[in-house]
Amino acid sequence: MTPLQSLRAEWTKFRTVRGWMVGTVAAALMIVLFALLTGASSDQKGAPPVPVGPGGEPVTDSFYFVHRPLAGNGSVSVSVSALDSRVPEGPGVVPWAKAGLIIKQSTRQGSPYAAVMVTGGHGVRMQDGFVHDTAGPRGPVRRLRLDRAGDTVTGYASADGSTWTKVGTARVRGLGATAQIGLFVASPPVVDGGGTAGSVSTAVFEDLRGHGTGDWTGEQVGAESPSFAGYPDNTSGSYTGTDARLTVTGAGDIAPAVGDSLPTGGHLRDILTGTFAALIAVIVVGALFVTAEYRHRMIRLTLAASPGRGRMLVAKAVVLWVVTFAAGLAGTAVAAPLGERLARDHGVYMFPVSSSTELRVALGTAALLATASVLALAVGAILRNSAAAVTAVIAAIVLPYALIAVPFMPAGVSKGVATVTPGAAFAVQQTLVPYDQVASNYTPYYGYYPLAPWAGLAVLAGYAVVSLVLAAVLLNRRDA
Amino acid sequence: MSPLQTANAPGIVVAGLRKRYRAAPALDGMSFTVRPGVVTGFLGPNGAGKSTTMRVILGLDAVEEGSALINGRPYRRLRRPLTHVGALLDASALHPGRSGRGHLLWLAHSQGLDARRVDQVIEQVGLATAARRKAGGYSLGMRQRLGIAAALLGDPPIVMLDEPFNGMDPDGIIWLRGFLRSLATQGRAVLVSSHLMSEMQDTADHLVVAGHGRAIADAAMADLIAAASRDRVVLRTTAGADATSVLIRAGATVAATGRDTVTVSGLPANRIVALLNAGAVPFSEVSAHRATLEDVYLELTREAVEFHAATPGAPR
Amino acid sequence: MRLALHAEWTKIRTVAGPLWLLLGTVAATVAFGAVATSVVTDPGDPTKVALVGADVGQAPVAVLAVLLIGGEYGSGTVRTTLTAVPRRAVVLTAKAVTLSGLVAVAGTAAVLGSLVAGRFNLPDPASLADGPTLRASAGTVLYLVLIALLGLGVATAVRDSATGIGIVLALLYIVPIVSQTIGDPHWQHLLQHIAPMTAGLAVQSTTDPPMNPWAGLAVTAGWAAAALLTGGLLLHARDA
Known part of the structure; x- marks a missing residue:
């Protein structure tokens, strides 16, 4: 048998067992x-x-702002x-x-800004455009200054009030x-266990000097924003005092x-939650694709027709991978746009995803x-027992999935699980971006994986390849 | 036999079984009887309905019409059924992780029998040395012996074995042949299916031949052989063509059956000799034909095996 | 029936698998519960945290249940079983009873072990003397038995171990995972109230049960009953 003939034989075997085709199609339908359920159930x-x-x-973009106009x-x-x-x-x-x-620009949320600030634990920073963050000078800082010249805003810091160090320049x-223009205080929720706790901060400003006209407001x-958790109980934002000494209390963030700061936001990953059900289906099919041969003693016939045992296994793996990939891609290609659209129709804000990211997720x-179905195939060939193979592979992939879906799972455990187990491959569904200047639970539960998407998939592929090699070695060594 | 006698008859009475798988009829009026004290052979090509019939007898498969009765009762109504019928269907149907003895033990417990009976049948089929090993490691012959032990467990008056000779070594075949004979001698009704003609010819007293889901023969072995041998003569000659033309002209039917033998029917042996002598056709031997089971079988199933020629569902 | 039960018991004790799976149930439940009680910082409901291992321990129970009949279809011994005990309802009942008994014993061991582990790890452990804790413990054992019956029913219907295991594990774990992504609380509650795992394990809550604990267990019982009934009817109607 040539390799092509082996492939063809395995494809014929696959497509002529109705249950396997049904299982594969069912995976896509799941x-x-x-996706429809997730989309339609949100309101x-x-x-x-x-x-x-x-x-x-x-x-x-929620913070306490003491401001006045600057022409x-x-x-x-x-x-x-x-x-x-x-x-x-x-x-x-x-x-x-x-x-x-x-x-x-204005007090409208999302409007352009630039700011220079001291922080609770990260020194002086210059920030603008929500995503840009520049660290300022180390050491004690007493005074901050912000200059506007056209579109250019420059932030300075000074230890003594006379020598200024530029922190950063932003084109806004x-x-x-x-x-x-004016003063601001923001105080984002802090990471607490697996969740967050709201916070409030109070700053004392002294010797406020500069341009601008009118009274401070x-x-x-x-105040009302899905990305703002509000003030802790019995606290509120306020300012008191004069230009010489102002006390400002605020909560929220400009970031x-x-x-977890936008819990109502939908992710592509949520829409594709059926991946879990589909996984179980393809694992069952993958395991049965090889164990059925042992059960019905067809393996002898297969090996007689194609004595290269490793080749038989590779042919099976290739056929299974391609078929499952095609089904999965078809399912995802239909599910993602449909689910996203349904969710948006129900008023859900979906985290934006570039088309290249969407393609990567699909x-x-x-x-x-x-790859998971090929892992099941390999484990099936090793164990020669479909029930054991299905149990083992579900335990290896789905159990991690279940573990990282527990919100109170310690971040270390959760990240460890998502790094070393085959479940690391779920990183391919990450669409959220972590930011250094935002303290958050960057854990799998919230949609952040420790490994890069393709690296995560590579972990699963590693398991599959190692199992396949082991299966081939055993197949050659053992009697059929 | 009158219907009343049939209903109470000891042994297995199969009457008018009909069953379809999708559109294709699997059983199409299967009827026969398995009587005590006799080994009944069950022959037929693949797909003729032998295994289906056996499963119907054991209440495993349902039929649309007809009945299969064990000592006058349907199988599903038997209490402790293995004390009425012992059966071997698929010797490979074993849990690979359970020992042969464990397999027999749960079967025994299901019939209210104890471990002593298990050890007896293990001894009886000669499996004592392997009984405590896992069945997953058994050879096909050992599995057959274990299956036979299971069939004997309830000391049943009826024993039904599907292809018991499969996978047996020559010693096993000889043992099984004698064993089946002894079961019949003890007065049990024995139904054995096999495709090994010679084993069947040496073992069975009575023969049921299945074809197209029916019993196309249900008769004593001796009668069938005699009928198939009837008025046929084997002629050994080096001039086959000449002999054939001479004999056909005289009204005989002639078939070449070997390199230098032809089988002649329709003419008695002395007439054949006279005709050949008159035609100066050389021959070395003329003898009455003694049919084998294979001949009987081929003749009976000729129509059945040519199933591709018949239109499915056409009136027969 | 007595004979069929004896036969099923002999079947289970003459192979090694069931024992290992039952031990696995106990080990997984106790171990997972012990880890949970030792890492959790604020156990609002100590009983529930101590018994959380049942989330994992139910998997070997489900596998055992599926294999009990799926294994017979795999090897073909189901025909031998039905030849020995031709009344199919009796076969299924005997399997259900034997399985329930074994799982009840293993489940009790698992629950007691988890509570003991919780006693060592939690500052304010639960005691079986409390009514709610007793209910949560007995309910967890009952829950495991119901999951076993669900597995038995599904496997009887699909006649294949691998498919049966896939279906049962999907039925169990799919809703806890999927309901995370369901935005609307109404749908989320509905799903959690009708799914076998989330509804049944409501019985573990001693402080603030998400639904009436016994009603939740009744939902799981409904699943098990439906699966057994479907399996039983198919077993009765189909050729073996």
């Missing part, structure tokens, strides 16, 4: 079915809109003499609590002729939204299913 009509930054990404160019400077954070029943430090100077488009920007999910 993906579609669960967020009437929820406040998710603020979106200049790049189209969802953001958190044209100008500058403002202040000393931050204290920044205290409080977390009810939680750790006392909020590393990304922010207090400082900001210039922003769309600030407008008259922007709002204090208000909470983005890109992540999985191909990756199909490859995940195909």
Whole structure:
């Protein structure tokens, strides 16, 4: 038998067993079915809109803002003499609590801004456009300054009030002729166990000097926002004092939204939740594809027709992989757009996904299913018992999936599981981006995997290949 | 036999079984009787309905019409059925991780029998040395012996074995032949299916031949052989063509059956000799034909094996 | 019936698999529960945390249940079984009774072991003397028995071990995973109230059960009954 003939023989075997075709088609249908269920079952009509930054990404733009208009160019400077954070029943430090100077087009959420600030645990930072973050000078900093010249905003820091060090320069488009300039305090939720706890921070500003006209106005920007968890009980935003000494209390953040700061946001991964059901189906089919030969003692006939035992196994694996990949891709290609559309129709904000990412998720999910079924095939050839093979492979892939779906699973365990088990391959479905300047649970539960998408798939592929090699060795060594 | 006698008859009475798999009829009026004290052979080509009939007798498969009775009762109504019928259907149907003795033990417990009976049948089929090993490692012959032991477990008056000679070594075949004979001698009704003609000819007293889902023969072995041998003569000659033309002209039917033998029917032996002598056709031997079971079988199933020539579902 | 039970018991004890699977159930339940009680920082419901191992321990139970009949179809011994005991309802009942008894014993061991582990790990452990804890413990044993019956029913219907295991594990684990992604709380509750695992394990809650504990277990019982009935009817109607 030539390799091509082996492939053809295995394909004929596969397609002539109705149950296997049914199982493979069922896997594709499961993906579609669960996408429809997930899409149709969500209902967020009437929820406040998710603020979106200049790049189209969802953001958190909720903070306490003490501002006044600034026409044209100008500058403002202040000393931050204290920044205290409080977390009810939680750790006392909020590393990304922010207090400082900001210039922003308006108090509308998502509008362009640039800010220089001191933080709870990350020193002085210059930030703009929600995603850009620059670290400032190390060492003690007393005073901050923000200059606007056209579209260019520059942040400075100083230890003594006379020597200024530039923290960063930002080109901010769309600030407008008259922007709002002033002080801000933000205090994002802190990571607490597997979840987050709301926080509130109070800053004391002294010696506020600079341009701008009119009285200071204090208000909470983005008080009603899906990406803002609100103030802890019995606290609220406020400001008191004069330019010489102002005390500002605030909560929230000015940052890109992540999985747990925008809990109502839908991900592509959620739409493809049927992958789990499909996995079980393809694992059963993969295991039966080889164990059926042992059960009906057809293996002798197969090996007589194709004495190269390794080749037989490879031919089976190739056929199974291709068939499952095709079914998985068909299922994903239908399910993803359909589910996303249904969810959007029900008012769900979907985390934006570029078309190249969407393609990667579709191909990756199909490859995940195909590789898992080949793993089941290999384990089936090793164990020669379909029940044992199915149990083992489900335990190896689905159990990790179940474990990382537990929200209170410690992050270390969860990440470990998603790194070393075949379940690492679910990384192909990650569409969310983690940010250094946002403290969050970047755990699989919230849609963040420790490995890069293809690296995760490679882990599963590694298991499949090693099992396949072991199966081939055993097949050659054992009597048929 | 009157219907009343049939209903109470000891042994197996199969009457008018009809069953379809999808559109194709699997059983199409199968009827026969298996009587005590006799080994009944069950012959037929693949797909003729032998295994289906056996499964119907054991209540495993349902039929659309007809009945199969064990000592006058349907199998599913028997209490402790293995004390009425012992059967071997598929010797490979064993849990590979269970010992042969364990297999017999659960069967015994299902009939209210104890471990002593298990050890007796193990001894009886000569499996004592392997009985405590896992059945997954048994050879086909050992599995057959274990299956036969299972069939004997309830000391049943009826024993039914599907292809018991399969996979047996020559010693096993000789043992089984004698064993089946002894079961019949003890007064049991024995039904044996096999495709090994010579084994069947040496073992069975009575023959049921299945074809197209029916019993196309149900008769004593001796009668069938005699009928198939009837008025046929084997002629050994080196001039086959000449002999054939001479004999056909005289009204005989002639068939070449070997390199230098022809079988003649329709003419007695002395007439054949006279005709050949008159025609100066040389020959070395003229003898009455003694049919084998193979001849009987081939003659009976000729129509049956040519199933491709018949239109399915056409009136017969 | 007595004879059929004796035969089923002999079948189970003459192979090694069931014993290992039952031991696996106990080990998985106790081990997973012990890990959970030792890592959890704030056990709001100590009984539930201690018994969380049943989430994993039910898998070997389901596998055992499926293999009990699926294995017979795989090897072909189901025909021998039905020849020995021609009344098929009796065969299925005998298997169900034997299985229930074994799982009840293993389940009790698993639950008691988990509670003992919880006693060592939790600052404020649960005691069997509390009514709710007793209910959660007995309910968990009952839950495992029902999962076994569900597996038996499914495997009888599909006549294949691998397919049966796939279906049962999917039935069990799919809703806990999928309901994470269901946005609407109404749907989420509905799914959790009708799925065999989430509904049945509500019986483990001692503080704030998501639904009436016994009603939840009744849902699981409904699944098991439906599966057994389907399997039984198919077993009765089909050729073996």
